[in-house]
Amino acid sequence: MQLPSGAVTVSVVVPCLNEAEVIGPVVSEILRQGVDEVVVVDNGSTDRTAEAARAAGARVVAEPVRGYGRACAAGVAGVRSDCDIVAFLDGDGSDVPAFLAAVVGEVASSRADFAMGSRLKGQREPGSMTPQQLVAGRLAGLLMKAAYGVAFSDMSPFRAMRLRDLRALGMAETTYGWNLEMQMRVAAAGLRVVELPVDHRCRRGGVSKVSGNVRAGLAAAWKISTTFLRLWWQLKSHPRSPHDVAGAAMGKS
Numbered sequence: 697m698q699l700p701s702g703a704v705t706v707s708v709v710v711p712c713l714n715e716a717e718v719i720g721p722v723v724s725e726i727l728r729q730g731v732d733e734v735v736v737v738d739n740g741s742t743d744r745t746a747e748a749a750r751a752a753g754a755r756v757v758a759e760p761v762r763g764y765g766r767a768c769a770a771g772v773a774g775v776r777s778d779c780d781i782v783a784f785l786d787g788d789g790s791d792v793p794a795f796l797a798a799v800v801g802e803v804a805s806s807r808a809d810f811a812m813g814s815r816l817k818g819q820r821e822p823g824s825m826t827p828q829q830l831v832a833g834r835l836a837g838l839l840m841k842a843a844y845g846v847a848f849s850d851m852s853p854f855r856a857m858r859l860r861d862l863r864a865l866g867m868a869e870t871t872y873g874w875n876l877e878m879q880m881r882v883a884a885a886g887l888r889v890v891e892l893p894v895d896h897r898c899r900r901g902g903v904s905k906v907s908g909n910v911r912a913g914l915a916a917a918w919k920i921s922t923t924f925l926r927l928w929w930q931l932k933s934h935p936r937s938p939h940d941v942a943g944a945a946m947g948k949s
Contacts, residue, residue: 697729697730697731697732697797697800697804698730699797699800699801699804699805700801700805701801701804701805701806702804704780704781704800704804705732705776705778705779705780705781706731706732706779706780706781706782706783706796706800706856707731707732707733707734707735707775707776707779707781707782707783707859708726708731708733708734708735708782708783708784708785708796709735709737709768709771709772709775709782709783709784709785710722710723710726710734710735710736710737710749710754710771710784710785710786710787711737711739711764711767711768711771711784711786711787712736712737712738712739712741712745712749712767712787713738713739713740713741713745713762713767714741714742714743714745715741715743715745715787715788715901716741716743716744716745716747716748717900717901718787718788718789718899718900718901719736719745719748719749719752719754719787720748720749720751720752721752721789721900722752722785722787722788722789722793722900723736723749723752723753723754724752724753725793726785726793726796727752727753728793729793729794729796729797730797731783731796732776732779733754733755733775733776733779734749734753734754734755735754735755735756735757735771735774735775736749736754736755736756736757736787737756737757737758737759737767737768737770737771737774738756738757738758738759739759739760739762739763739764739766739767740759740760740761740762745787746758755774757770757771757773757774758770763870763871764870764871764872764874765867765869765870765871765872765873765874765877766870766871768784768874769867769870769874771784772859772862772863775859779859780804780858780859781800781803781804781856781857781858781859782856782857782858782859782862783796783799783800783854783855783856784853784854784855784856785853785854786853786854788899788900788901789897789899789900789901790824790896790897790898790899790900791813791852791853791854791894791896791897792894792895792896792897794895795813795818795854795892795894795895796856798813798892798894799811799812799813799854799855799856799892799894800856802856802890802892803856803857803858807888807890808888808889808890809857809858809861809882809887809888809889810855810856810857810861810878810879810882810887810888810889810890811855811856811857811889811890811891811892812848812850812852812854812855812856812879812889812890812891812892813852813854813855813891813892813893813894814848814849814850814852814891814892814893814894815833815850815852815854815894815895815896816830816833816834816849816850817849817850817891817892817893817894818893818894818895818896819893819895819896820895820896821896821897821898822898823898824896824897824898824899825896832851832920833848833849833850833851833852834849836848836851836876836879836920836924837849837850839924839928840879840880840883843880843883843884843928844880844883844884845883846882846883846889847891848879848883848889848891849891850891851875851876851879851920852875852894853875854894855875855878857878857882861887862878865878865881865882865885866881867881869923869927871919872919872920873919873920873923873927876920876923876924876927877923877927880924880927880928880931881927881931884931
């Protein structure tokens with residue numbers, strides 16, 4: 697990917713579950729940004745998600761055991777061997793790939809170790825985020841500010857990090873707590889963080905797995921709350937410094 701700071705190899709991981717209706721256009725839109733590859737993780741779809749993603753130019757990785765964290769981890773494990781920066785977007789068309797250069801650019805230029813697009817700071821289409829998503833993002837941000845002094849406004853899936861640094865974090869969450877875990881581990885390690893405003897759209901088709909129904913939304917909110925408490929205690933008991941993460945990253949490079 698050609699950026700103002702120079703060329704960098706960027707892989708975009710897109711976890712998917714039954715997004716055949718929209719994944720083709722999503723992949724095409726991401727590729728138009730000049731990234732080096734799109735890795736779509738088929739997380740046990742029962743429709744033609746995988747076929748549609750391949751037809752649009754993505755490489756498909758299968759993770760049949762469902763779980764958002766499992767899908768993200770499978771995507772990280774499946775990126776090309778020369779990947780430098782890995783970025784994440786959702787596969788429902790709600791994220792806007794036009795912001796990839798800005799988000800990835802913060803990491804490529806070494807202004808940040810972790811960059812995230814904040815939907816709350818950007819322009820949102822009406823109805824693109826539910827009230828529980830807005831509250832969860834704000835609550836998680838307040839908790840992380842109190843615990844680590846790092847201010848987050850969102851738990852957006854739109855994020856980027858150097859692959860070696862991400863692998864050194866020790867990510868373990870297998871469900872929707874993955875995004876929160878990444879932010880907590882980054883903050884606890886004292887890595888440099890930046891949030892950028894990104895626009896957000898209503899999903900372009902299909903059915904939401906979390907925000908589209910109350911039961912799933914409440915389950916995700918409960919998972920996020922319990923994940924925060926569990927990880928907070930774990931990270932407090934075994935703190936990691938930027939030097940620790942950098943050392944682990946060098947060992948994995």
